[in-house]
Amino acid sequence: MSRSAASMSTTTPPSRPPTRSTPPSRRKAIRRSDSPWTAQGSGSGAQPPRRRRAYSDDQSGWLVGPTWLYISLAVAVFVAAAAVAVIQATGSDDAPTQAALEADQAETVEQQAAEQEQSQPQAEAQVAAQTDEQQHAVEAPSDQAQAQAQDAQQQQAPAQSESQADDPADDPLRGFIVPIANACISQHEGHLPGANRAYRNDGVHEGLDFYEWASCVVIDEFTPILAAKDGLVIRADLNYVDITPDDWARFEAANWAGEEILDELRGRQVYIDHGRGIVTRYAHLSAIAQGVAVGARVQQGQIIGFPGESGQREVYTDENDVHLHFEIRVGDGWLGQGQSPQQARQLYLHAFGLPDE
Structure with missing residues (x-):
C-alpha cells in the first residue's frame, strides 16, 4: 500500500449505514395513530386508544344532546324567571305607590279648591269692607257737607238777592258761595287780600284765610271744602308731596322770592275755572x-277737599x-x-252775596 493510499484511508471517515426512509403515507398514518379520536392502529401491535362514547338518539337515554347545553338552558331559564319575579315584585310595589300619590295629589287639589272657594267670599267681603271704609273716610262728610251747603245757600239767598238787585245778572264776580x-269772612286784616307779607320779599296776601278761631265755625282736617261755583x-295736586325742613331752609335762603316758591308755599291745591x-x-x-x-266738572256746593297745613312748616312740626x-x-x-x-x-262779601258790614 502506497503512502497516498494509506493517507486516504486515514482521512476518509467510515460511511454511515443508509438511513431508512419512511414513506409520507406512513408518516400521516403515525400522526393519525397518535390522535385519541382515530380508530386506526399505530402499527406497533398496541391496543388502540379508547374511543369516546358517541351521543346516541337511543330512547334508553332521557337527555338528548350535550349536557352543557342543558345546563346553560337551565341557568338561562332560572335567570329569566328571577328577572321576571323581580320586575313583577317591583312593579307591584310601585304601581300602588304611584296610584296612591296621584290620589293624594288629587285630594290635595280638591281640598285647596274647596278652601279657596270658601275663603273667596270672605276675602271679597274684607275687600268690600275696606273699600267701604276708604270711601267712607273721604265721602262720609259728603251728606253733612251737602246739608250744610244747602243751609248756607238758603241763608245766603235772601241777602244775595238783595245785594245783587241792582247788579247785572251776568256779572262773573257774583253768584259765589262761601267755600x-x-x-x-274773617275781619282779621292778616287774613284778607292785600295784607302785608313782609317775609315774602315785601309781598302781599292774595286771598282769604279761613281759620276756626276767626271764621265762626269749626275748621279742621275733616271739614268739607265746597266748590264756590x-x-x-x-x-288737582293728587300726587302732592309735603315739604321738608330742607325745603323750608331753601325758601328762607331765597327770601321767599319767586312764583315757584310761592306756589310751593300754597301746598296741595285745586283750581276751578268758571269761565270768562x-x-x-x-x-x-x-x-x-x-x-x-283735572278735566272733571264740579257743581257749586260739591265737596272738593279738606283743610290742612300743606306748604307750611307746621306740617312737619307739632x-x-x-x-x-x-x-x-x-x-x-x-x-x-x-x-x-x-x-x-x-x-x-259782594261775590258771596252777603250784605255789607
Missing part, C-alpha cells in the same frame, strides 16, 4: 275729594296751622288787587 258752609277743574277769566283757588289742603281731577286759603282770580290778577284789605273784604 266752607256757614263760615263768616260751577266750573271745570284745571288743577274767573278761576278760584283752594290751597293748603290736607286731601282732595274723590272724583276731583304746631297747628290748619286752614283754607281761598282766592278768586281775575285774569292775571286777583280780586281786591290794589285795594286795602278792608276794601278787598267788601268785594268778597
Whole structure:
C-alpha cells in the first residue's frame, strides 16, 4: 500500500449505514395513530386508544344532546324567571305607590279648591269692607257737607238777592258761595287780600284765610271744602308731596322770592275755572275729594277737599296751622288787587252775596 493510499484511508471517515426512509403515507398514518379520536392502529401491535362514547338518539337515554347545553338552558331559564319575579315584585310595589300619590295629589287639589272657594267670599267681603271704609273716610262728610251747603245757600239767598238787585245778572264776580258752609269772612286784616307779607320779599296776601278761631265755625282736617261755583277743574295736586325742613331752609335762603316758591308755599291745591277769566283757588289742603281731577266738572256746593297745613312748616312740626286759603282770580290778577284789605273784604262779601258790614 502506497503512502497516498494509506493517507486516504486515514482521512476518509467510515460511511454511515443508509438511513431508512419512511414513506409520507406512513408518516400521516403515525400522526393519525397518535390522535385519541382515530380508530386506526399505530402499527406497533398496541391496543388502540379508547374511543369516546358517541351521543346516541337511543330512547334508553332521557337527555338528548350535550349536557352543557342543558345546563346553560337551565341557568338561562332560572335567570329569566328571577328577572321576571323581580320586575313583577317591583312593579307591584310601585304601581300602588304611584296610584296612591296621584290620589293624594288629587285630594290635595280638591281640598285647596274647596278652601279657596270658601275663603273667596270672605276675602271679597274684607275687600268690600275696606273699600267701604276708604270711601267712607273721604265721602262720609259728603251728606253733612251737602246739608250744610244747602243751609248756607238758603241763608245766603235772601241777602244775595238783595245785594245783587241792582247788579247785572251776568256779572262773573257774583253768584259765589262761601267755600266752607256757614263760615263768616274773617275781619282779621292778616287774613284778607292785600295784607302785608313782609317775609315774602315785601309781598302781599292774595286771598282769604279761613281759620276756626276767626271764621265762626269749626275748621279742621275733616271739614268739607265746597266748590264756590260751577266750573271745570284745571288743577288737582293728587300726587302732592309735603315739604321738608330742607325745603323750608331753601325758601328762607331765597327770601321767599319767586312764583315757584310761592306756589310751593300754597301746598296741595285745586283750581276751578268758571269761565270768562274767573278761576278760584283752594290751597293748603290736607286731601282732595274723590272724583276731583283735572278735566272733571264740579257743581257749586260739591265737596272738593279738606283743610290742612300743606306748604307750611307746621306740617312737619307739632304746631297747628290748619286752614283754607281761598282766592278768586281775575285774569292775571286777583280780586281786591290794589285795594286795602278792608276794601278787598267788601268785594268778597259782594261775590258771596252777603250784605255789607
